[in-house]
């Protein structure tokens with residue numbers, strides 16, 4: 589089963605750019621987990637599930653033995669240079685398509701075109717909704733014209749999907765109702781009066797989702813774990829059920845989901861337009877990722893589970909996410925076939941759906 593999955597290119601439906609420059613140890617550790625910076629003195633981010641997984645699987649791609657020590661690994665990385673390292677890991681990921689969220693760029697990172705070229709894959713763009721609204725506000729558009737301008741920019745964007753980061757701001761408890769024009773204008777006015785416009789108003793998050801729905805774009809929602817700005821108390825996808833229901837038949841793509849992946853799997857089963865993945869968590873859980881993948885596949889229909897890496901910054905994460913996902917899914921499918929729970933033929937068909945078929949169908953890519 590693993591060999592079969594290794595022969596299947598993956599569609600990575602949620603990822604970001606990687607840095608095109610060399611990194612020192614502190615910078616590398618800071619990008620390895622969702623923690624802010626490195627650990628306190630005496631704590632290394634290499635001593636984590638993702639750190640161990642990285643040392644197990646990434647050194648051979650740079651011609652080192654598995655389990656290389658962090659300093660030896662980083663020395664080899666520096667010797668090869670960022671361009672060569674990025675090329676090797678993106679190639680090793682075995683991708684056929686990428687959907688790149690271009691809305692988070694704390695510093696210069698590779699754009700979708702460059703990522704796609706390195707991966708030998710088709711690259712598509714995902715438009716980050718809050719970013720569009722913040723740009724419109726920063727451009728000084730009149731509050732009364734805000735809604736039309738945002739709608740026009742989203743509809744005119746050359747993207748295959750949209751993404752909401754409501755979970756990072758107002759939280760996921762968004763009602764299913766469309767906000768009224770007066771509500772949007774009022775919220776836009778408050779946004780524009782801020783020195784640096786930052787969408788965090790429930791009305792605007794909802795308005796933006798409806799703009800994407802009206803444009804017919806699948807809407808990705810950040811769900812569950814992320815960096816410390818993602819308030820997990822308000823990041824459970826069950827909070828989003830009214831809006832998920834209201835936006836049907838436009839697809840809602842629940843990203844990451846951990847530790848609420850079972851809740852997400854439930855929503856994927858009961859609501860026709862809900863799809864799920866386990867991006868970010870897959871590489872963060874490292875050796876424990878097979879349990880996560882098996883739990884995601886408890887209730888979620890196999891036609892509604894997608895692959896994503898949520899790689900950001902480090903090219904290693906494209907490779908690690910893909911490798912751990914293939915291993916976890918292969919173990920799950922082979923285990924069921926061995927138990928006689930399903931046939932090897934069914935297992936291969938499901939592998940094809942989850943690897944890329946579901947993403948191709950939902951995004952029309």
Ligand SMILES: [Zn+2]
Nearest residue numbers: 603604689898
């Ligand atoms: Zn992401």
